[in-house]
Amino acid sequence: MPHHCRTLLMICSLLVVVTAARAEDLRAAMEAANMAFLKAFNTPDPAGFLPLYTPDAVLIFAGAPPIRGPEAIERSWESRIRAGARDHWFELIETGADGKYAYQFSRNGVQLIRDGGERTPISGYTVRVFERQSDGSWKAKLHMFNRQDAP
Secondary structure, three states, X not given: OOHHHHHXXXXXXXXXXXXXXXXXXXXXXXXXXXXXXXXXXXXXXXHHHHHHEEEEEEEEEOOOOOEEOHHXXXXXXXXXXXXXXXXXXXXXXXXXXXXXXXXXXXEEEEXXXXXXXXXXXXXXXXXEEEEEOOOOXXXXXXXXXXXXXXX
């Protein structure tokens, strides 16, 4: 095999390894973002939501007006928790990134606990778009939920 072909093959192999490593790093970062969110929700610790969102963040639930800014988002999560939402979870399906922005697509669910202890499971999908911060961390810029009604 000519030298230039071996060099090209080696460069391509290196790119595959680097790309795979970056994808694993991104997935780990997205899993960490999920764990921080779930800790704030399930503890519950509404103040724990503030550092998870950018100053211009938007939270959107299907059929509801957008909620803008970390303080309003914190109040929204707090009201859902007070209304009986418990045991939130995420199942990461897909992640991707392009420079300053990353996204994750997840399945999610929560238990709604009514007066008397009746539990109603709610599930659906969520998409979060993250913005890389100057310290290298990721914060949610856009957070969208939909609800999948049971058949």
